[in-house]
Amino acid sequence: MSDPSVPLVRGKTNHKLKGHKLLYSVSVFLSIGVWLFGYDQGVMSGIITGPYFKAYFNQPTAGVVGNMVAVLEIGAFFTSLAAAHLADNYGRRMTLRSGAFVFTVGGAIQTWCIGLKSMILGRVISGFGVGMLSMVVPIYQSEISPASHRGLLGSVEFTGNIIGYASSVWLDYACSYLQSDLSWRIPLFIQCIGGAILALGSFITPESPRYLIDTDQDVEGLAVIADFQGKELDAHSVQEEYKEIRDAVLADRAVGDRSYTALWRRYKGRVLIAMSSQMFAQLNGINVISYYAPLVFEQAGWIGRDAILMTGINALFYVASSIPPWFLMDRAGRRPILLSGAVAMAIALTATGWWIYIDQAITPNAVVVCVVVYNAAFGTSWGPVPWLYPPEIMPLPFRAKGVSLSTATNWLFNYWVGVSTPIFQELIGWRLYPMHAFFCALSFVLVYFLYPETRGVPLEEMNLLFQDEPELDDEDDEDGSDNGDDEEGSGSGSETSSLMEGGSRRRYSDGSTLPMTNKAQTEGQPGFFGKIMNVFGGNSRRRGSVRGEYNAVGLNSKGKPIRRSQRRKGRPSKSGDQAANVNIDVEVAEEYENLPNLPEDEMEDEREHDIGDVELHPSQGIGGIDLSRRNTRSVEPQ
Numbered sequence: 001m002s003d004p005s006v007p008l009v010r011g012k013t014n015h016k017l018k019g020h021k022l023l024y025s026v027s028v029f030l031s032i033g034v035w036l037f038g039y040d041q042g043v044m045s046g047i048i049t050g051p052y053f054k055a056y057f058n059q060p061t062a063g064v065v066g067n068m069v070a071v072l073e074i075g076a077f078f079t080s081l082a083a084a085h086l087a088d089n090y091g092r093r094m095t096l097r098s099g100a101f102v103f104t105v106g107g108a109i110q111t112w113c114i115g116l117k118s119m120i121l122g123r124v125i126s127g128f129g130v131g132m133l134s135m136v137v138p139i140y141q142s143e144i145s146p147a148s149h150r151g152l153l154g155s156v157e158f159t160g161n162i163i164g165y166a167s168s169v170w171l172d173y174a175c176s177y178l179q180s181d182l183s184w185r186i187p188l189f190i191q192c193i194g195g196a197i198l199a200l201g202s203f204i205t206p207e208s209p210r211y212l213i214d215t216d217q218d219v220e221g222l223a224v225i226a227d228f229q230g231k232e233l234d235a236h237s238v239q240e241e242y243k244e245i246r247d248a249v250l251a252d253r254a255v256g257d258r259s260y261t262a263l264w265r266r267y268k269g270r271v272l273i274a275m276s277s278q279m280f281a282q283l284n285g286i287n288v289i290s291y292y293a294p295l296v297f298e299q300a301g302w303i304g305r306d307a308i309l310m311t312g313i314n315a316l317f318y319v320a321s322s323i324p325p326w327f328l329m330d331r332a333g334r335r336p337i338l339l340s341g342a343v344a345m346a347i348a349l350t351a352t353g354w355w356i357y358i359d360q361a362i363t364p365n366a367v368v369v370c371v372v373v374y375n376a377a378f379g380t381s382w383g384p385v386p387w388l389y390p391p392e393i394m395p396l397p398f399r400a401k402g403v404s405l406s407t408a409t410n411w412l413f414n415y416w417v418g419v420s421t422p423i424f425q426e427l428i429g430w431r432l433y434p435m436h437a438f439f440c441a442l443s444f445v446l447v448y449f450l451y452p453e454t455r456g457v458p459l460e461e462m463n464l465l466f467q468d469e470p471e472l473d474d475e476d477d478e479d480g481s482d483n484g485d486d487e488e489g490s491g492s493g494s495e496t497s498s499l500m501e502g503g504s505r506r507r508y509s510d511g512s513t514l515p516m517t518n519k520a521q522t523e524g525q526p527g528f529f530g531k532i533m534n535v536f537g538g539n540s541r542r543r544g545s546v547r548g549e550y551n552a553v554g555l556n557s558k559g560k561p562i563r564r565s566q567r568r569k570g571r572p573s574k575s576g577d578q579a580a581n582v583n584i585d586v587e588v589a590e591e592y593e594n595l596p597n598l599p600e601d602e603m604e605d606e607r608e609h610d611i612g613d614v615e616l617h618p619s620q621g622i623g624g625i626d627l628s629r630r631n632t633r634s635v636e637p638q
Contacts, residue, residue: 006246007219007222008234012233013223017227019228019229020230022227024153027141027144027145027157028156029201030140030160031157031160031161032201033134033136033160033198034158034387035160035161036129036133036164037076037133037164038162039167040191041287042165042168042169043168043171044069045294046294046308047183049298050172050176057115057119062422062425063422066421066422066423067120069418071123072130073411074411075127075131076414077127077411077415078128079099079127079128079131080135080411083099083132083400084403086098086132087135088258091211092140092207092208092211093140093203095135096198096202097199097203098132099128099131099133100133100195100198100199102125102132103128103133103191105125105129106122106127106129107122107126107188107192107195109121109125110122110126111189112185126191131408135400135403138157138387139208139391139400142391142392142399143210143399143459144206144208144228147457148456150330151325151328151330155325156326161383162319164194165315168187168190172187173308176308206228208224209222210396213246214396222239245460252395252396266398267468273389273393274389274394274402274405275406275409276409277389277390277406278406278407280440281382281386283413284436284439284440284443285349285417285433286378287421288432288433289314294308296371297364297368301364310368314368314372317372317375318375321377322380322384330455332455334385334388335448337380337381339444339447340377341380341382342381342443342444345437346437346438347437348370348371348374349374349436349440351366351370352370352433353430353431353432356430389451391403392454392462393452394462395462452466
């Protein structure tokens, strides 16, 4: 007999792109999101050394340049935290779309700025978009990637970031030959094109299946899983993956509280690991090179356009270094890559400081070699892994909040490095590089003793790796055991259900109690924030295209059952998005459980509402397939 927890649907969707083609296409598309803030790093590193840029802003001091470059991180810091609410309530694609739109607006303001204040305003607004993108893209990527390919796809995403950096550096070099303000305005404008492409493309990409299932859009979630696997909706592997995700969702709902406080209380170790990985990704010195590579080369003896040329050559090696993780991440694992990268970076940074200190004729060429080695080591290790690691280790209910904390940590330290680097280069000179080498050594120690290996571990099984899942409260356990003792004739193998009084906790055949819904379904009008999101076509948690409406059957204070409607209806999608393109005109199949001591008339009512199976007909619905009801009175109730 079919598992009643799986929607009984058959057939295929009519989406043309499926399986690995769909997976890789979406991964490449998502890399545009990280391409944008990689591009921003490179474009600013080039234009701040240009004569026309300096003249337009009245020869800005090192402090002004540092704040102009790093103020983007302030905007990114705040929105990377705020975007967790957006991702949890309106979906991964909605967050992606909003971030791309905001980034495009910020880029346009920078392009047509009329002074320092408008440039800083544009940088802050672009930072708002970068914060949302940098938080949601790793989550989105991890949730659609199979465990065996998660490292590969995460590494491909990081390569997109480096390609953005490299392309902006070479564009800066080409535009440096222009004898006007266009030498820096054109590179700033290009990022607007990338942001617009990302925003428009988000309307046709599928939503994360884990988000859909977490918000009770079960049929859509099953359809997306089938598309990514390239199989039919009722294929065994599709239903197994659905059940694995659904079980994890239900298990996490047992605690219910999804606040930042609950995240810290339940998963403090994971949060600290995620935050520290992003912190050391910045303290290890990458933005000393990425943002200020031309200044580093000028300090070593390369002057003017030659410094930008050396930055471009370095960027090509940087891109090449991001390719090996495609093959190593799922073979060698995360820990060996981080440890070896920390050692190589520490040596390269120390050597950079040494060559600048001795200042010999060979210094300019030696510094170029050291910087290339450093960037290659970072691109292979501490570049991709800290973006892959946090969404891997965070459980689904807290994934957005956990990743938002790690991403906010990244932008906070990114800002500190960005502001302090020009000042440190003037104050302490060559000592700046051994200082960051020291942080590389600290990161080696941290990874060696504290970071677990996540290679090949499914997202739903990370709790087995960390062993930090909390147990239910004693009060809950006592209620559950008392309730089970009071039920006559319900042995350990009974398939009867019982819900806690006044709650939404349901007893399953294995004796566990899990809530039926994520939160109470409220039917009020959306608030101001919700109305704004609806303009962009987002689906909130309360307005999913297929929303489960579970009304509990509980026990009153006298131990008698409380009967309420047990119908779950599918509703057509109003968003028009591909991922929610499941139009259901009848009830989704659900087989209800018998309840102990129900009156005979209510048992008859239970049988009348038994929906049975669902057939797919090629007309409309899941990608051109309609869901229709088929009476199966012979279905054995559980």
